[in-house]
Amino acid sequence: MIEVRHSVVIDRPVDEVFAFVGNVANLPRWAAVAVEAHQTTDGPVGVGTHFHAVVEFLGRRVDAEYAVTHYEPSRRVSIRTLSGPFLLDNTYLFVPLDGGTRVDVVSRGKAPVPFRFAERLIHGAIERQFRADHDNLKRVLEAQARPPTA
Numbered sequence: 001m002i003e004v005r006h007s008v009v010i011d012r013p014v015d016e017v018f019a020f021v022g023n024v025a026n027l028p029r030w031a032a033v034a035v036e037a038h039q040t041t042d043g044p045v046g047v048g049t050h051f052h053a054v055v056e057f058l059g060r061r062v063d064a065e066y067a068v069t070h071y072e073p074s075r076r077v078s079i080r081t082l083s084g085p086f087l088l089d090n091t092y093l094f095v096p097l098d099g100g101t102r103v104d105v106v107s108r109g110k111a112p113v114p115f116r117f118a119e120r121l122i123h124g125a126i127e128r129q130f131r132a133d134h135d136n137l138k139r140v141l142e143a144q145a146r147p148p149t150a
Contacts, residue, residue, distance in 0.1 A: 001108070001109075001110055002086075002088075002107070002108065002109050002110065002122060002123050002126065003106070003107070003108045003123075004105075004106070004107045004123060004126045004127050004130055005104070005105065005106050005107075006104075006105050006127070006130040006131060006134055007102055007103065007104045007105070007134075008102070008103050008134035008135065008137065008138050009097065009100055009101070009102050009103075009138075010100055010101050010102075010103060010137065010138045010141050010142060011099065011100045011138075011142050012100060012101060012141045012142060012144075013096075013099075013100075013101065014074050014094050014095070014096040014101040015074050016101075016141070017094060017101040017103060017141060018073065018074045018075075018077075018094045018101075020137075020140075020141060021077070021092060021094075021103070021137070022045055022077055023045070024037045024038065024039050024045075024051045024053070025037060025038060025039070027053060029140055030133060030136045030137040030140050031133045031136075031137075032129070032132060032133060032136065033055045033056055033129060033133070034053055034054070034055055035053075035054040035055065035056060035061070036053065036054045037051060037052070037053040037054075038051060038052060038053075039051045040052050040065075045068060045071065046068065046071045047068055047069065047070065047071050048067065048068065049067070049068040049071075050065060050066065050067050050068075050082075051065075051066050052064070052065055052066075053066065055084070062084050063083070063084070064081055064082075064083055064084030065081075065082040065083040065084070066079050066080065066081055066082060067079070067080050067082055069089070070091070074094055074096075075093070075094055076091065076092065076093050076094065077091075077092050078090065078091040078092075079091075079092075081109070086109055086122070087109050087110065088107050088108065088109035089107070089108050089109060090105065090106070090107045091105070091106045091107075092104070092105050093105075093106075103134065103137070105130060105134070107126060107130070
């Protein structure tokens with residue numbers, strides 16, 4: 001079993017952070033593994049929303065399908081991988097702070113049978129990827145908040 005936890009504090013209001021993360025089209029802007037991403041169901045994002053992404057992980061380019069399994073605006077969103085090499089459940093919790101937001105992420109899943117021997121390596125790769133992606137998310141959102149320099 002793989003379980004990775006990570007937190008990042010972003011100097012932006014919780015509603016803004018949630019809206020950005022919850023819009024799957026933004027995924028390639030902050031997650032290095034995402035080459036492209038788009039919603040495949042109609043309507044606003046909520047429980048049951050599906051999306052497709054092309055991701056690169058551990059040197060492989062993979063098409064993957066995802067579904068939103070829990071959705072509380074500005075509080076929590078959970079996403080389950082439906083297809084791809086690694087089936088994960090990712091939960092993002094958005095905690096308002098004084099003028100900012102803490103994003104807590106928990107990812108749980110199992111490596112497919114052929115990769116079980118390498119679960120520790122996979123765990124480490126996911127952990128490093130989360131750290132880099134969330135640092136990038138922080139940079140992107142905090143840069144949007146800055147007024148242009150003269």
